[in-house]
Amino acid sequence: MNKKFSLPRGTSDILPIDVTLWGSIENLIRQKLNQYNYKEIRTPIFEETELFARSMGQSSEVVAKQMLSLTRSDADNKEKSGLSLRPEGTAAVVRSYIQNGMFKQEGLSRLFYFGPMFRGERPQKGRLRQFHQMGVEAIGPNSASPYLDAEVIALAVNVLKSLGLNNFQLKINTLGTAKDKGVFARWLKERLKDCIDHLSEASQQSFHENVFRILDSKEPEAQKLIDSLHLDHSYLSDESRTYYAQVKNALDILNVPYQETPRLVRGLDYYTQTVFEISDASLGSQDALGAGGRYGGLVQQLGGPEDVEAVGFALGIERIILALGDQERSPSVLDIFIMAMEEGFLDHAYALLHQLRDQFPQHSVEMNYNVSSMKSQLRLANKKNARFVLIIGKDEAESNAVTVKNMSTGDQRTMSMDHHMQGLKDFLKNN
Ligand code: AMP
Numbered sequence: 001m002n003k004k005f006s007l008p009r010g011t012s013d014i015l016p017i018d019v020t021l022w023g024s025i026e027n028l029i030r031q032k033l034n035q036y037n038y039k040e041i042r043t044p045i046f047e048e049t050e051l052f053a054r055s056m057g058q059s060s061e062v063v064a065k066q067m068l069s070l071t072r073s074d075a076d077n078k079e080k081s082g083l084s085l086r087p088e089g090t091a092a093v094v095r096s097y098i099q100n101g102m103f104k105q106e107g108l109s110r111l112f113y114f115g116p117m118f119r120g121e122r123p124q125k126g127r128l129r130q131f132h133q134m135g136v137e138a139i140g141p142n143s144a145s146p147y148l149d150a151e152v153i154a155l156a157v158n159v160l161k162s163l164g165l166n167n168f169q170l171k172i173n174t175l176g177t178a179k180d181k182g183v184f185a186r187w188l189k190e191r192l193k194d195c196i197d198h199l200s201e202a203s204q205q206s207f208h209e210n211v212f213r214i215l216d217s218k219e220p221e222a223q224k225l226i227d228s229l230h231l232d233h234s235y236l237s238d239e240s241r242t243y244y245a246q247v248k249n250a251l252d253i254l255n256v257p258y259q260e261t262p263r264l265v266r267g268l269d270y271y272t273q274t275v276f277e278i279s280d281a282s283l284g285s286q287d288a289l290g291a292g293g294r295y296g297g298l299v300q301q302l303g304g305p306e307d308v309e310a311v312g313f314a315l316g317i318e319r320i321i322l323a324l325g326d327q328e329r330s331p332s333v334l335d336i337f338i339m340a341m342e343e344g345f346l347d348h349a350y351a352l353l354h355q356l357r358d359q360f361p362q363h364s365v366e367m368n369y370n371v372s373s374m375k376s377q378l379r380l381a382n383k384k385n386a387r388f389v390l391i392i393g394k395d396e397a398e399s400n401a402v403t404v405k406n407m408s409t410g411d412q413r414t415m416s417m418d419h420h421m422q423g424l425k426d427f428l429k430n431n
Contacts, residue, residue, distance in 0.1 A: 056087075146246035270298040334366055
């Protein structure tokens, strides 16, 4: 027997029954983004590995352990191509922003993306190797504004609300400027250095590479230790303190409730000032629906002008679908199903099929190429949720007619083929 293939681990098929839900989620998200005047950008699903290393940090969990890199298939060239599937959207959007000189436009570029992301993580519920994100990036020269940070946070919250989610928590924090981050890192290291030996190897590695990641750790030992530090914002400069107060004020104006969480730092190097995360406790251990924040130096770090600032977020679509729970999946509906009752009428039915697809562009039309009894063809029509069935049987063929049946009411009418298009249009309209 030939080998049967299965999905690669950590990926999933989105079957037709689920595509309807995916489509409506995407439509609602697009509507919300349109309200806020965000424009879609589509970048390739792979980029230079170095782009991700430079933006997320070589030592970040994603770059160090989860990158899915590409190799060429020709025998002599099995080494890595220097390209990787994108693990997130920000780096590519910023790369494109710089490459296309968008910074020359006056003001802010409000951009959004929607698509698959790839990370070689250990798969579990809510954690896939191919998953989908929608994300926004508001990028522009001298664009740092607490109002904009609050707008972006409110947009994330409102996207989730528009999808029918309400039981999520928004956590916010500030990291301060890059300089403040340095002070905070030294403060943390000073306090952690005597107890770091009690933590796991991973935490010890974080201590040396990027001490903030210890704050992200889910290990109970690390959590206890962090609790004992009673984190506050003592490391912040006055400038950052004021900025943070203004972000909170702007969120209050927008009536967006938040929980201040001083230990929220986000594992990636590029964040400065505002950071936020949205979680839903019903999701269990993988409870983040999305996250984001401001990244002051990223554009410059990727070769763009110094004064360009950005703020953004990404939401995980699979997590949103998990949080929505068992939504009713509406079965697909077929508008018109054509059935021929004898082989000899197939040509006729086939011509009608193409005529209908031409004349009824809003309707879905299909025909059964396998002639069988009326009963079994009607059963098939029911399975397909057909709204109308067009029957071409002996009587119809002899009188050059077609019988139209409304499958929900059972009403049916035989119409002359000479006038059937207008007759059909009227019948469909009135049923
Ligand atoms: P991150 O860039 O890691 O902050 O991810 C942003 C959002 O994408 C998370 O809050 C999740 O909702 C989603 N996400 C991240 N990684 C995965 C994954 N491996 N599988 C499914 N969703 C993910």
